[in-house]
Amino acid sequence: MESKPVINEFSGIAAKGLRNRYIGSLSAADAGERVSVCGWVARVxxxxxxxxxxDVRDYSGIVQVVAHSSVDLRSEYVVQVAGLVSERPEGTVNPDLATGEIELTDTEITVLSAAEPPPFAIQDRVEVDEAMRLKFRYLDLRRDKMQHHLRMRARINSAIRASMERQGFTEIETPLLWTPTPEGAREFVVPSRLHQGSTYVLPQSPQIAKQLLMVAGFDRYYQIARCLRDEDLRADRQFEFTQLDLEASFVTQRDIMDFISDAVIAASRAAGISATGEVGEISWKDAMDRFGTDKPDMRFGNELIDVSAVFSNTSVRALSAPCLKALVAPNPSSLTRSKLDDLVDRxxxxxxxxxxWLRAVAGSEGLQFESPVSKFFTADESKSLMDVTKVSEGDVVLIVGDAWEKACHVLGQIRLELGRSQGDPDEFRFVWVVDFPLFEGVDEQGRLISAHHPFTMPNEEDFSKLESDPLSVRSQSYDLVLNGWELGSGSIRIHRADIQSKVFASLGITEEEAGNRFGFLLDAFKYGAPPHGGFAFGIDRLAALLVGEDNIREVIAFPKTQSGADVMTGAPKEIDTRIWDLLGLSVKAPKKYLA
RNA sequence: GGACCUGUGGUGCAGCUUGGAGUGCACGUCGGCCUGUCAAGCCGAAGGUCGCGGGUUCAAAUCCCGUCAGGUCCGCCA
Incomplete structure (x- = not known):
């Protein structure tokens, strides 16, 4: 994508010291003025x-500097150029350059710093291996694209802060050295020197801290917070990530959703995207039914269709399943036999x-299905399948039969795979996913598992089913999804001891266990806890999507590789035995040296 | 823990299917020429542990096994 420089409004006056102008601010209007600029030599x-x-480059642009004697300048030398802004001679204007109407003449060039030839060209159009980019990240970041992305991210942050402030939120910092909680994701452990054998952990989120702030009476808290999780990395996941974290008291789910919607729309505007429209809304059940995922990409259709009823009396074994989901594939002509086989494997x-898979073809008696299994269909089944899927000639229908959630999930993935290219990269479809189930299933010991976390408030209409039919209980939790990426999630919390006890009981958490794990929070709730709820969304993900990237590394200055390494610094590294001693720890032989 | 893709002068790639001398392209670097270019142009030169280790073979960048690094995904993760 094209990256335009993000020039802050005050650029023109911010230039000071060794320069009095930013390069991108120069134009024909300045002709005749002597200016001083600083930057890197882009080309000679x-x-x-x-x-x-x-060509001298700073983040804001490139300008052509003219010299009439040989110069000892090479790429990436750091220079200060004093010169006269001059309109270019007739016929030499460069329309591809923002400063193409002018050049600096009568110049005095000072080398502030010489440079070795860089290991790769500092140009957007040069594709560079990921490991090389990360090893020389400071050079990679010098490229226009990365300059644009990080400066845009700063603007997004700024817009989010402004939105929060406007809505009456107070920014409060919470500890990085937190207490271990035997919950969910793996935590990064920080051994204590003063309390040998004990550790802090780095927070996976400020979840508990912000609820305590509610008890404390900070009724609208927010923070742009670093969070850390020791889980395997992905394109949209780093160990460290940044969230807009907020919590508010005396609010409903709708209030929280409105706060957040305001922030993400403001962030989008800041990123130059105006056509986001309203934030949509869909229930979790609908999202699963229609898109096969709880984070639907709603930029394109090809929704899943329930065809269970069509084959309720089928003799085909593959179709005897609790749930049958069908998808009419986009671009059916591209689905060759081998592509279809790949999909089956997938x-x-x-x-x-x-x-x-079934292909609709023209037959002697109108449209008919061509497929390895279609001969086992009754005429009624074929007809009814055509009606419900609304196929026309050439279409391919894909069917998965399984338990409801599995069938939806599998076909939802296939839908994404086939339809991804249909999503308009310039369209931003925010959507709220609401009415999640309170419990996502049961563990090996038959205990219910929280879908969000154990403080999530059940939907009030479903209170009565907590004991009788817990898996059908909906929660007051909600996810924000953008173009198929989960940006974040939140919930209204339980602030009443009686409801909390019931939920703990459902989860198989005893009073004693609850006390051990969340004692200080439960204690706090005894002293007047306001009804409250909150949300957190990933700014890395939001920023990546808004600048058109599909990997959050592109909006993070110094990210880790997929194996969690920093190829620039060499982290993580083995440390000296003395440091382990100081912490009262010893280390077994590193795993890689064991047989 | 698992699946798949990638690794070849400083950079990006081709060569690998079907083994035959480190062969080729573009950029960069170094030297020379050049007064209106802007991815300048022209001439010339240097630059290689084909990621690493092992195997098969008369012969391996190429085939096989292992391993390391980077990436995408599953598991994991809100």
Whole structure:
């Protein structure tokens, strides 16, 4: 994508010291003025010793500097150039350059710092291996694209802060050295020197701290917070990430959703995206039914269709399943036999027993299905399948039969795979996913598992089912999704001891266990806890999507590789035995040296 | 823990299917020429542990096994 420089409004006056202008601010209107700029040599074009062009770059732009004697300048030298802004001679204007109407003449060039040839060209158009980019991140970041992305991210942050402040939120910092909680994601452990054998952990989120702030009476708290999770990395996941974290008291779910919607729309505007429209809304059940995922990409259709009823009396074994989901594939002509076989493998890889495909072709008696299984269909089944899927000639229908959630999930993944190219990269479809189940299932010991966390308030209409039918209880929790990426989630919290006890009981958490794990929070709730709820969304993800990237590394200055290494610093590194001693720890032989 | 893709002068790539001398392209670097270029142009030169280790073979960048690094995904993760 094209990256335009993000020039802060005050650029023009901010230039001081060794320069009085930013390069991108120069234009024909400045002709005749002597200016001083600083930057890096982007390119030297020497036409003999009497005419040399030097392109000098700062983050805001590039300008052509003219010299009439040989210069000892190479790429990436850091220079200060004093010169006269001059309109270019007739016929030499460069329309591809923002400063293409002018050049600096009568110049005095000072080398502030010489530079070795860089290991790769500092140009957007040069693709560089990821490991190389990360090893020389300071050079990678010098490129226009990365300059643009990080400066845009700063603007997004700023817009989010402004939105929060406008809505009456107070920014409060919470500890990085937190207490271990035997919950969910793996925590980064920080051994204590003063309390040997004990540790702090780095927070996975400020969840508990912000609820305590509610008890404390800070009724609208927010923080742009670093969070850390020791889980395997992905394109949208780093160990460290940044969230807009907020919590508010005396509010409903709707209030929280409005606060957040305001912030993300403001962030989008800051990123130059105006056409976001309203934030949509869909229930979790609908999202699963129609898109096969709780984070639907709603930029394109091809929704899943329930065809269970069509084959309720089928003799085909593959179709005898609790739930049958169908998808009319986009671009059916591209689905060759081998592509279809790949899809079958993909479906199996996702845990499905199989994937049936049927192609609608013109036959002697109108449209008919062509497929390895279609001959086992009754005429009624064929007809009814055509009706419900609304196929026309050439279409391919894909069917997965399984338990409801599995069938939805598998076909939802296939939908994404086939439809991804249909999503308009310039469209931003924010959507709230609401009415999540309170429990996502049961563990090996038959205990219910929290879908969000154990303080999530059940939907009031479902209170009565907590004991009788807990899996059908909906929670007051909500996710924000953008173009198929989960940006974040939140919930209204339980602030009443009686409801909390019931939920703990459902989760198989005893009073004693609850006390051990969350004692200080439960204690706090005894002293007057306001009804409260909150939300947190990933700014890395939001920023990546808003600048058109599909990997959050592109909006993080110094990210880790997928194996969690920093190839620039070499972290993580083994440390000296003395440091372990100081912490009262010893280390077994590193795993890689064990047989 | 698992699946797949990638690794070849400083950079990006081709070569690998079907083994035959480190072969090729573009950029960069170094030297020379060049007074209006802007991814300047022209001429010339230097630059290689084909990620690493092992195997097969008369012969391996190429085939096989292992391993390391980077990436995408599953598991994991809100």
């Amino acid at each position: 074009r020497e036409h003999g010793e009497h005419l040399v062009f030097v 479906a199996k890889g996702l845990g499905a027993k199989g994937l049936l």
